[in-house]
Amino acid sequence: MDGKPVRMICRTCGSGRVARDAWAEWDIDRQTWVLGPVFDYAFCHDCEDETRIKEHPVVPAQAGA
Numbered sequence: 001m002d003g004k005p006v007r008m009i010c011r012t013c014g015s016g017r018v019a020r021d022a023w024a025e026w027d028i029d030r031q032t033w034v035l036g037p038v039f040d041y042a043f044c045h046d047c048e049d050e051t052r053i054k055e056h057p058v059v060p061a062q063a064g065a
Contacts, residue, residue, distance in 0.1 A: 007056040015046035018053050 006053050020043075023036035033050040 006055040007058055009056045010042075010044040010047060011031065011052045011054050012049075013044060013047050014056075015044055017045040018051065020042050020053070045059050 007016050008018055009016050010026040021039040021041040025036040026032075027034045037044070042051050042053045
C-alpha cells in the first residue's frame with residue numbers, strides 16, 4: 001500500500017460490509033485477544049455469500065459537497 005487510505009469492498013456488489021476469517025490469540029502479557037493470521041476466505045454481508053475482496057481508494061469529500 002502506498003499510504004493512501006483504501007476501503008475493502010465486495011468484488012460482486014461493491015458493498016463495504018465485508019469480513020475475513022482470522023485467528024484471535026490470547027496474549028497473556030497484555031491480557032487481551034490479539035489478531036493473529038488473517039485468512040483468504042471473505043464474506044459479504046449484503047450478498048450473504050462468499051466473495052473476493054478488492055481495495056478501493058477512499059476519495060476525500062469535496063469541499064462544499
